[in-house]
Every structure is written in C-alpha cells, then in structure tokens.
Amino acid sequence: MTSLPSATHAVLIPSYNPGPKVFDTVRAARALWSPVWVVVDGSTDGTTEQLVELARTDPGLRVFVLPQNQGKGAAVLFGLDEAARAGYTHVLTMDSDGQHPAELIPRFMDTSMKTPAAMILGKPVFDASAPLLRVRGRKVSNAWANLETLWMGIGDSLYGFRVYPVEPLRRVMRGQRWMRRFDFDPEAVVRLAWRGVRPINVDAPVKYFRADEGGVSHFNYWRDNALLTWMHSRLFAGFVLRLPLLLWRRLSGRA
Structure with a gap:
C-alpha cells in the first residue's frame, strides 16, 4: 500500500449496498493512494461491518457510516x-x-495537483459489457450539459470518477437543496462550470459487471430518468438567467 499520505487530496467512495465488490474497490484504491475515505450511505447488505473492520487495521482508510440512505450526493x-x-x-x-x-x-490526482483550480473529469471508454441503452441514454444528458454551459468542454456529465475542488463544490451544494441523489454528478459539473471551474477530461475505462460476476446496479430506468429530466429543466432555467454572463465569458476568453 502507498506509504505517503497526501495532505491535500483524498479518495472519497460513497457506498450503498454495493455487495462484495466494494472490498476489491477499497483495497485497489488503498494500494495506490492514502487517504481513502468510504461513506457508507445506510447500507443494509452486511458490507458496513467488514469495512469498519478493515479501517481498524489500516490508518490510511476511514469509514463513515450514515444511519440511513440519503443518496449519492448527500453522501458526497x-x-x-x-x-x-x-x-x-x-x-x-x-x-x-x-x-x-x-x-x-x-x-487523476497528478493532473489535479498541476491544475488545482480545475475539475478533472473521467471520460468513459466503454467495452462490450456496457448496456447499449445506458450508453445511448447518457448522450442526451451530455448534450443538455454542454448546452447549459455553452460548450465549456464537459466530456461526460454522468461518469462519477472525478477530482473536485472541495470548497467550490461545497458552496454549490450548500447554496441549494438539490444534488443529493442520483442526479448529483451532472448537476455538479454544470454548476461548477457556471462558477468558472474549468473541466479537464481524461479518458477512463468503465466496467459493467453481470450479476453472476458480483455486479450490483441500483439504476431504475424510469425513476432515474425522471430525476435527470427534472434536473435539466432546473438547470436550463438557470442557464437562461446566466446566459449574458456565460456569453461574456466565452467572448472574452474567460471560459
């Protein structure tokens, strides 16, 4: 495991009923970075106790346990x-x-350290395991996110493998009531872009595991697409209000 903990950059893993894959994820992250923090978002699958036990013997790992499920954004x-x-x-x-x-x-951490004012966004590289419906569906969210930011360069709005600057994102989230559930990832990048946080895209593979491989999915097509539709409706209204400022940034070269 890495022996030199960072004083500025931490790995943050929100976790809700992930199944045993979470242990592979945490061990792989700890082999390459310290510290690694896991926020257990009210899991009921028995993984919480084992994660807490792992943290007892590893000073580079911290596990926080929320008493009930609040959503990915709330855990972040x-x-x-x-x-x-x-x-x-x-x-x-x-x-x-x-x-x-x-x-x-x-x-990703090295890129962030060289450009600390930016957000480092994973741009997914899909393999044959990716469900076609999910791959095609995310293009809709990406198109809206790029329109809402006047094409500042968001490579993918939904891929959650990212480095965020802490304070800008905290200010965004504390300033409004949304961004607490599945719709956190796209809203985060759009609102940070509105605040002038530049996106830097880095290609990164994504792997979808079948159930017999230990894969667990909480994606609900109708519920989560309804959340995304409502989110982009709010963001488009905010985009219209901010359009003069966004245009000025684009024309002046500040975005």
Whole structure:
C-alpha cells in the first residue's frame, strides 16, 4: 500500500449496498493512494461491518457510516464537509461497485495537483459489457450539459470518477437543496462550470459487471430518468438567467 499520505487530496467512495465488490474497490484504491475515505450511505447488505473492520487495521482508510440512505450526493457532501474540516482541498470520487478504474487514481490526482483550480473529469471508454441503452441514454444528458454551459468542454456529465475542488463544490451544494441523489454528478459539473471551474477530461475505462460476476446496479430506468429530466429543466432555467454572463465569458476568453 502507498506509504505517503497526501495532505491535500483524498479518495472519497460513497457506498450503498454495493455487495462484495466494494472490498476489491477499497483495497485497489488503498494500494495506490492514502487517504481513502468510504461513506457508507445506510447500507443494509452486511458490507458496513467488514469495512469498519478493515479501517481498524489500516490508518490510511476511514469509514463513515450514515444511519440511513440519503443518496449519492448527500453522501458526497458529507465527505466534502469532513474533508474540509481535515484540511483537504480536493477529493477524487469513485463508485464502490468496481466499475471505476482505481489504477488511474494517481494520474487523476497528478493532473489535479498541476491544475488545482480545475475539475478533472473521467471520460468513459466503454467495452462490450456496457448496456447499449445506458450508453445511448447518457448522450442526451451530455448534450443538455454542454448546452447549459455553452460548450465549456464537459466530456461526460454522468461518469462519477472525478477530482473536485472541495470548497467550490461545497458552496454549490450548500447554496441549494438539490444534488443529493442520483442526479448529483451532472448537476455538479454544470454548476461548477457556471462558477468558472474549468473541466479537464481524461479518458477512463468503465466496467459493467453481470450479476453472476458480483455486479450490483441500483439504476431504475424510469425513476432515474425522471430525476435527470427534472434536473435539466432546473438547470436550463438557470442557464437562461446566466446566459449574458456565460456569453461574456466565452467572448472574452474567460471560459
């Protein structure tokens, strides 16, 4: 495991009923980075106790347990607040279910350290395991996100393997009531872009595991697409209000 903990950048893993893949995810992240923080978002699958036990013997791992499920965005916000209290300036978020490439953590962190004012966004590279409906559907969200930011360069609005600057994202989330559930990822990048946080895209593979491989999915097509539709309706209204400022930034070269 890495022996030199970072004083500025932490890995943050929100986790809700991920199944045993979470242990592979945490171990892979810890092999390459310290500290790694897991926020257990009210899991009921028995993984909480084992994660807590892992943290007891590993000073580079911290596990926070929320008493009930609040949503991915809420779990990330909890982690952001803890990171701010501990003096961290950036967090890399990754899913707990093994879909995200832990081996790219050092590259993403290095890119962030060289450009600390930016957000480092994973741009997914899909393989044959990716459901076609999911691959095609995300193009709709990406098109809206790029329109809402006047094409600032968001490579993918939904892929949650990212490095965020802590304080800008905390201010965004504390300033309104949304961004607490599945719709967190696209709203985060759009609102940060509105605040002038530049996106830097880095290609990263994504792996979808079948159920017999230990894969767990909480995606609900109708519920989650309804959430995304409502989110983009709010964001488009905000985009119209901000359009003069966004146009001025584009024309002046500040975006």
